Amino acid sequence: MTYNVFVASGTANEPLADAIVTELNKLHSTLDRDAGVGAADLQLPEEDVVRKLNMSVTHFADGEIQVKIADCIRGADVFVVQPISPPSVNDFLMELLIITDALKRASVGRVTAVIPYYGYARQERKAQPRAPITAKLVANLIQTAGVDRVLACDLHAAQIQGFFDIPLDHIQGLYFHVDYLMKEGIVGCPKDLIENIAIVSPDLGGAERAGRAARMLQNAVGATDEPDIVLIHKQRPRPNEARVLFTIGVERCRDRLCIIIDDIVDTGCSLVNAAGQLRANGAKDVICCITHGVLSRDAIHCIRSSEHISRLVITDTIRQELPPLGEGERDNITIISTAPWFASSIVSIHTETSLGSVFMKNDAYIRRL
Numbered sequence: 001m002t003y004n005v006f007v008a009s010g011t012a013n014e015p016l017a018d019a020i021v022t023e024l025n026k027l028h029s030t031l032d033r034d035a036g037v038g039a040a041d042l043q044l045p046e047e048d049v050v051r052k053l054n055m056s057v058t059h060f061a062d063g064e065i066q067v068k069i070a071d072c073i074r075g076a077d078v079f080v081v082q083p084i085s086p087p088s089v090n091d092f093l094m095e096l097l098i099i100t101d102a103l104k105r106a107s108v109g110r111v112t113a114v115i116p117y118y119g120y121a122r123q124e125r126k127a128q129p130r131a132p133i134t135a136k137l138v139a140n141l142i143q144t145a146g147v148d149r150v151l152a153c154d155l156h157a158a159q160i161q162g163f164f165d166i167p168l169d170h171i172q173g174l175y176f177h178v179d180y181l182m183k184e185g186i187v188g189c190p191k192d193l194i195e196n197i198a199i200v201s202p203d204l205g206g207a208e209r210a211g212r213a214a215r216m217l218q219n220a221v222g223a224t225d226e227p228d229i230v231l232i233h234k235q236r237p238r239p240n241e242a243r244v245l246f247t248i249g250v251e252r253c254r255d256r257l258c259i260i261i262d263d264i265v266d267t268g269c270s271l272v273n274a275a276g277q278l279r280a281n282g283a284k285d286v287i288c289c290i291t292h293g294v295l296s297r298d299a300i301h302c303i304r305s306s307e308h309i310s311r312l313v314i315t316d317t318i319r320q321e322l323p324p325l326g327e328g329e330r331d332n333i334t335i336i337s338t339a340p341w342f343a344s345s346i347v348s349i350h351t352e353t354s355l356g357s358v359f360m361k362n363d364a365y366i367r368r369l
Contacts, residue, residue: 006050006078007024007051008103009055012088016081016116024343057099069102076108080096083319096113113147124160150167152168153173154291177291187217192221196257199228200258202271230258233248254282261289269302275309304333312332
């Protein structure tokens with residue numbers, strides 16, 4: 001039997017790669033035609049069997065990375081799932097490059113780098129004189145290694161898409177969050193959305209994201225108006241530190257559920273400070289929906305110990321192994337799966353059909369954006 005589609009994985013997030021393979025096989029099965037996100041009209045051809053690539057990624061004693069591929073992949077369509085993420089950003093980047101080189105030398109048909117979290121994305125511009133633009137350097141390295149196209153998720157800066165001279169498909173994290181808020185019943189009827197909920201951006205740069213989330217939720221419940229938006233302006237005296245300077249529209253959060261929308265939570269300081277500011281101004285509850293859970297330093301303890309954050313919702317774009325609850329900590333971190341979305345996107349790429357169908361055919365709240 002010929003395997004036309006392979007999912008390969010480095011060591012950065014093997015559980016996500018395994019989950020994507022499971023979702024792909026659901027889409028492939030004739031018994032599960034309606035499984036997965038956007039799957040009603042999205043299926044793999046019967047002759048295209050999907051499996052995980054039989055490949056090992058190991059290290060020599062001196063730390064060098066070694067990749068060995070056991071399967072024949074001549075002419076195959078291979079999707080390499082590898083976030084460039086903590087705790088080993090540089091090693092995971094090198095793994096992606098070396099895996100790609102190995103695939104190319106084995107006469108693979110096409111290599112798509114599935115990068116759930118794009119490391120160095122916050123170094124996407126010259127913030128000061130004589131600074132590098134490392135996000136562009138990473139793009140150059142990926143292309144030089146031989147990647148044919150990229151599937152990325154919630155890039156920190158939109159201009160990163162332009163750093164590549166190869167096709168790049170981009171999944172916005174808002175799809176995950178709106179889907180979660182609707183399925184959990186956190187956002188209900190139109191009246192509830194308009195009168196009892198406020199969408200919050202934890203910084204001015206996220207204002208567009210907050211506005212888009214508000215429109216998606218409005219369409220989801222069929223409301224005549226969007227929920228109010230609150231913008232928090234913060235100052236960063238140094239990396240990984242933030243201080244809230246002022247809040248725009250803070251009066252709108254009184255007696256309301258405030259939903260903070262963002263792409264990255266790192267040390268958690270900004271998030272806890274923002275939630276505290278909202279609570280101090282009368283917010284009834286604070287839920288944070290963040291795509292990428294970097295959660296460095298003491299972020300997990302900080303968030304679990306915060307009396308201001310009732311729930312932090314992150315995705316599995318970065319592999320998470322949450323420690324047991326400590327003294328005084330609350331179980332307030334929820335991890336949602338992105339595998340169905342990646343799987344459906346992979347099917348669209350492999351079958352050369354519109355990626356927009358993944359998000360638009362079954363989700364009315366996205367159609368009018």
